[in-house]
Structures are given as C-alpha cells and as structure tokens.
Amino acid sequence: MDFRSDIIVEYFPFFMEGMGLTILMSVVGVLMGCILGFFIALGKMSPILIVRLPFIWYINFLRGTPLLVQLFLFHYAALPAILGSTTPVISVMVTLSLNSSAYVAEIFRAGLQSIDKGQAEAAHSLGMNKFQVMRHVLLPQAFKRSIPPLGNEFIVLLKDSSLGAMIAAQDILYWGRAASGQYLRVWEPYLMVALIYLVLTLSLTYLLNYLERRLDVK
C-alpha cells in the first residue's frame, strides 16, 4: 500500500487551524462547564426538593442523552429559536459547556460531600456564615479533590468536541473529512486526525499529572 504523505503535508496548515479551534472549543467548554457546574452542584444540594428538582433533571437530561443529539438540538432548534441564528462554533461551545456543566456539577457535588461534616460544624461554631464556610473551608478542599476527575472530564470533552465536525465546525476532524473527500483516501487523513487528538490528550494527561503533583492532590 502506498502512503500519500503529500496529502498530510498539504493539509497540515488546516489541521493546525483545526487543532486551534478544537482546543479553543474544549477550553471554553470546560471553563463554562466549571462555572455553571458549580452553581448547578449547589442547586442540586439544596435541602428543598422543589429547588433541587430542576437541577436534578438538568443533569439527567444532559448526562442521559447522546451528545450528538444535544448538538443537533442546539444547533438546528434551540439556538436559532433563542438567538435568531447561530454558527457551528457557537453551537459546539454552548453544547459542550452545558454538557460538561452536568458532569462537572456531579464532580463538585461529590467533592463537597466528601469533606467531613465536622469541618463545616467547626467553622460554623466559630461564627462563620454559610458563605464564609463555603468560601474558606469547603471549596478549597473540595476543589483540590475535584482536580483529578475534572482533568478526566477535560480529556473526554476534548475528544467529544470532534462531534462538531458533524455540523461543519472546522475542527481537526472536519479537515480530515475534507482531505478524505478531496483525494478519496481514508488512511492518511484519519490516521493524522487520530494522531493529533492523541498528542493533545497525552499532553493534557502529562500536564494534569504535573498539576496534581504540584498541588499535592491525594
């Protein structure tokens, strides 16, 4: 079998562009996911069932339906209805943000609930209010414990962002499909696509391991 490396050379700049977009969409997704996820975690931990219920179903929906289905829903239905119009990149970012917020919420909730109850009691007994206890006692500890699962979530998100190619967001996979379509070749473009994702996820894994060591996560 002849291997046409010239296809890869020709498409290399596009792959790099696609990589930039993949990274951008994933980073936005995970950052927004963290911010939203934090509030959703708090909502789901409310002692009042009526308050808790919408958060429970938000999480159920986003974790219990396929990401590709969510992407189509947002891109073709929800976002055009809300914003009037949308672009593939916006749709991917919104979908990834909301989808990851559901997973991140569960990560934060588990982190918060893993902190010994005595910690909050001691803080309250010293006169700290709910906000202060959360801010100074629970969150720093819960966040540290959440870093390893958050890292996993980031890696999953990075790979899942490739679904964006299905609505023509010009990410790594998009350019692989373009190359494949132009030259009617399958091995070169898709191997290259796989390789770029692998480089990204492995780099991220090393980065996260380093971070965990630096922060002394147990």
Next chain:
Amino acid sequence: MISVRHLKKSFGDLEVLKDINVDIKQKEVVVVIGPSGSGKSTFLRCLNLIESVTDGTVTIDGEELTDKKVDINKLRAEVGMVFQQFNLFPHKTVLENITLPIVTVKKWSKQDAEKKAKDLLQKVGLLDKAKVYPESLSGGQKQRVAIARALGMEPKVMLFDEPTSALDPEMVGEVLGVMKQLAEEGMTMVVVTHEMGFAKEVGDRVIFMDEGYVVEENEPKQLFDNPQHDRTKAFLSKVL
C-alpha cells in the same frame, strides 16, 4: 450566664433531649457525664445552635438563642466549641486555622489576628508549630490548636465535647492541662468527658445525664462519693 429551660430536641421520632433544665454561672466549670447515647453531645450542640432546638429556651448572657431574630453567627462566635475529632482545617496551617475566623468573623486585620494567634499558640505551648499543617501534629497537639482556635474568638463560654476521647493515653494530660489553666483563668466551661479525675479536680459541678434527662447534679465530691439515684450509682460503678 447560661440558662436552659425545658430544652427538648428530637431527630424525627427519636426524642434525644427530653426536658433539660440547667443553670451555669459565670466562671463555673460544669462537667457533664453519662452513658454513650444519653444526649450529652446533642446538649452541647444545642448550646451553640449547631443543632436546632425543638422546644424550650436557651439563654446565654441575656441573649435568647432560640429567638428567631437573633444573629446566630454572632452568638456562635461567643460560644467556643472543641470537638472530639479536633476538626482543624487541613488545608490551612496551624496559624491560619486560628486567624481565619478572627479575620473573617471579627474582621480584624491580618497582622492583629496573627499577633493574637501567636499569643494563643504560646499559651498552649505550640508557638513553634505555627507554620506547619495539622496533619503533621500529634492528636494532643491538634486538640491544643483547636482550643487556641476557639479562644481566638474570645468566647464567653467554652464547650468541650469529649476533648480527650480520641487521644492516645499519653496525650490526655497535655490537653487537660490546658483546660485546667483555662478554668483557673476564670473561663466559663461546659465539659463532656469520661475523665473523672478532671471532673473532681477542676469541676465545680457535675451533671449526670441519662436517656435525655439530667438525672442528678451536684458538687463533684458529693456526686461521686454519695450518688442519690440508682442510675447514677450504676453508671459510676462502671466508670470509676
């Protein structure tokens, strides 16, 4: 100083405190004893509202804790609590454990809080541990830091819930020593403990609780040497 009237506390159907009436005077050291599950911890926790009161009233220094309008956080800051499990903040250094509530609740400057914290560490004999994290301390040292942390809020009264029960025997003395010193300085204290020696030596009064009631209370010597109730006798014969 503290006045408890018809205090009742239930967890669901389980009535843990049935009708508690206790008065504690300023500078008094009251020791609470009783079998496990008799409601001693719950009683202490009601005194600084970690547990909500089901019925009855608790008044501390003229302020009615159970009043809905009362500022709970302010009241809690005035009532120090020391726990069996220390409950130090593991992500903060020893010094930060003490300064955190002083800065966040009392709104002192960082410098003033650190000065206060160092004075307190000196007092409990742990000034050299200011910069370390709790995990590197022994149980006795942790508990002394926890006492210093509670004292940082300059409470009117200190509550101790079995402060030495989680300690290796050789460390019990150092913690009781600090508590004794506090008592001598005139701190009002309520101490749940199984250390009968401490009760006799430091306590002004001993309260015996069983099944959610105060069964008997008296001066330590009277209560230990001459218990009036059968349940007190049975309990003392097991622990003394």
